Amino acid sequence: MDILWPVFTMGALSLLFSLGLVFAYKKLKVYEDPKIEQISEFLPQANCGACGYAGCRAFAEAVVKGEAATSGCPVGGEEVTQYIADALGVTAEKVIKKIAWLHCRGTHEAAKNRGSYLGISTCHASHLIGGNKQCSFGCLHFGDCVRACPFDALYMGEEGLPVVKEDKCTACGKCVDACPRNLFELHPASQEIIVFCQSQDRGASSRKMCKNACIACGICSRACPEAIVIENNLAKILDYKKIEPDKIPEIEKCPTNSIGRIHKDKNEG
Amino acid sequence: MELVAIFVSAILINNFVLYYFLGICPFLGVSKKISSALSMGLAVTFVMTITAVVSWAINHWILIPHKLDYLQIVSFILVIASLVQLVEMFIRKMSPPLYQALGIYLPLITTNCSIMFLALLAALRNYSLAEAVAFGVGSGLGFTLAIILMAGIREQLDLADVPEPLKGAGIALIVAGIMALAFMGFIGMIK
Numbered sequence: 001m002d003i004l005w006p007v008f009t010m011g012a013l014s015l016l017f018s019l020g021l022v023f024a025y026k027k028l029k030v031y032e033d034p035k036i037e038q039i040s041e042f043l044p045q046a047n048c049g050a051c052g053y054a055g056c057r058a059f060a061e062a063v064v065k066g067e068a069a070t071s072g073c074p075v076g077g078e079e080v081t082q083y084i085a086d087a088l089g090v091t092a093e094k095v096i097k098k099i100a101w102l103h104c105r106g107t108h109e110a111a112k113n114r115g116s117y118l119g120i121s122t123c124h125a126s127h128l129i130g131g132n133k134q135c136s137f138g139c140l141h142f143g144d145c146v147r148a149c150p151f152d153a154l155y156m157g158e159e160g161l162p163v164v165k166e167d168k169c170t171a172c173g174k175c176v177d178a179c180p181r182n183l184f185e186l187h188p189a190s191q192e193i194i195v196f197c198q199s200q201d202r203g204a205s206s207r208k209m210c211k212n213a214c215i216a217c218g219i220c221s222r223a224c225p226e227a228i229v230i231e232n233n234l235a236k237i238l239d240y241k242k243i244e245p246d247k248i249p250e251i252e253k254c255p256t257n258s259i260g261r262i263h264k265d266k267n268e269g
Numbered sequence: 270m271e272l273v274a275i276f277v278s279a280i281l282i283n284n285f286v287l288y289y290f291l292g293i294c295p296f297l298g299v300s301k302k303i304s305s306a307l308s309m310g311l312a313v314t315f316v317m318t319i320t321a322v323v324s325w326a327i328n329h330w331i332l333i334p335h336k337l338d339y340l341q342i343v344s345f346i347l348v349i350a351s352l353v354q355l356v357e358m359f360i361r362k363m364s365p366p367l368y369q370a371l372g373i374y375l376p377l378i379t380t381n382c383s384i385m386f387l388a389l390l391a392a393l394r395n396y397s398l399a400e401a402v403a404f405g406v407g408s409g410l411g412f413t414l415a416i417i418l419m420a421g422i423r424e425q426l427d428l429a430d431v432p433e434p435l436k437g438a439g440i441a442l443i444v445a446g447i448m449a450l451a452f453m454g455f456i457g458m459i460k
Contacts, residue, residue: 006340009331013344017351028358030365 035087036060042083044075048150050172064088071095075151075170098171098186100164102145105196105212105258106138107159112209127180134209137198139183148178191240193251197258200232207256214258223250228259235259272403275396279407282456285383286415287449292383295374296416297441305370306420307413312360312371314409316352316378317387321405323348324388325398338392345388353379383412418448 040060047055051072053062062068063084071081071093078095085092117132119125123144126132131140141160153168154175162175166189176184183198195214199206203215216233227242228235228251235258237243243251252260285291292313299309324345332338357375361368368375378384387408391401422444431440 005335006337009335009337010340010343010347013327013331013347017347021351021354024355024358028362030361 033064036064039063039084039087043073043080046075046150048075048172050074069093075172097189099166099169099189100171100175100184100186101194102162102183103185103196103198104139104183106135106210107161110211111135111138124180135199137181138210144178145175148174150174192261193240193243194262195235195237195259200234202233212256212258215256217255219253220251220259223247272399275400276403276407279404280411280414282458284411284415284452285408286412287452291386292381292412294377297438298374299371300416300419300423303417303420306416308367309371310413310416312356313378313412316356317384317409318405319352320349320384320388321391321401325401328392341392345385349384350379
């Protein structure tokens with residue numbers, strides 16, 4: 001019956017320790033809302049920070065506390081918002097799907113170089129010394145945005161401009177932050193027309209620097225005065241919803257192609 | 270005198286990390302910041318001290334009288350695992366940021382070989398209770414000392430120009446090796 005001794009000893013010891021732990025657990029229990037875990041697991045886990053919190057888990061904590069909106073995760077979109085709303089028992093806020101678009105058409109061909117740039121090949125480095133392009137507003141072609149994109153939604157096109165893959169873009173805003181010239185902006189997916197230029201130089205000089213620069217001629221704002229204005233030598237869309245579909249051909253008469261439909265541009269390219 | 274010798278030798282001469290090279294996982298994992306290294310060191314010290322006491326009690330009162338010393342390893346594992354659970358609950362309750370900072374390394378104290386080694390060595394050397402406590406506290410403080418020194422060096426190391434292939438764990442292991450060499454100098458201290 002010697003075999004029973006170790007069994008008995010170990011059994012008694014285990015029981016003793018587990019009772020100790022049970023007691024300690026009762027005393028030291030930390031209550032955590034199980035919803036935090038539940039929501040956290042459903043989030044994209046990209047930890048991109050687009051929601052404004054330190055990561056997916058921090059966002060889940062905030063949303064359970066009611067500090068963050070259910071639609072706060074731009075990456076997850078409608079599906080995640082609906083899930084969070086269901087988990088918390090509230091109505092989902094409306095999600096407007098957004099996409100980041102580049103506001104520049106200064107391709108290698110269109111925009112002239114300032115000289116030959118031999119420095120570090122990042123946009124930030126180039127921007128520090130004023131940029132490798134004559135235009136001081138346009139794209140620098142080194143693709144800081146492509147490297148910043150955590151979702152592989154950007155690639156460097158053949159013409160030297162980053163191209164957005166619409167289906168992959170989650171509007172996390174990393175490219176918006178990465179671009180030293182602030183050329184990216186998030187637009188609602190339903191917005192058809194955007195301005196493809198940021199140059200605030202006068203029309204004559206910006207045209208010399210880049211074939212596709214906005215020269216502030218005003219054709220677009222005359223076609224749609226309530227939606228488009230000219231400000232600082234640049235066309236600006238005040239409210240894209242006010243652009244009537246039948247005015248679009250009118251807007252597309254733009255002599256430099258610096259305003260127009262996003263998707264038409266894509267088909268051509 | 271014997272107690273002092275055991276204590277000092279556990280801290281400086283037979284330092285678990287730098288002499289036996291035990292417990293390297295948390296030593297490298299949590300030595301990026303001095304504050305979290307200190308907490309880790311104290312958590313390990315606590316677990317080591319209590320392990321020394323409890324394992325001594327189990328060994329002398331239960332295992333040896335019943336000739337069950339072959340159960341040492343299993344029962345010590347039981348002691349260590351329960352203690353780490355306890356520490357984990359305690360830290361989670363008292364300091365959530367610390368709990369976050371220690372991360373996976375806190376439950377990993379369970380599988381930290383240095384604590385098992387401590388319990389087994391104390392049993393092998395047939396320490397008395399007082400000696401076992403001195404050995405446990407000393408070893409814990411030795412671990413704390415090593416991990417804090419390491420964290421101090423690594424905080425400076427972040428600013429240094431480390432060759433690309435050595436960055437991270439590579440340079441950390443080299444630093445640990447040099448520190449171990451330095452600690453060898455203590456060997457002449459106690460006969």
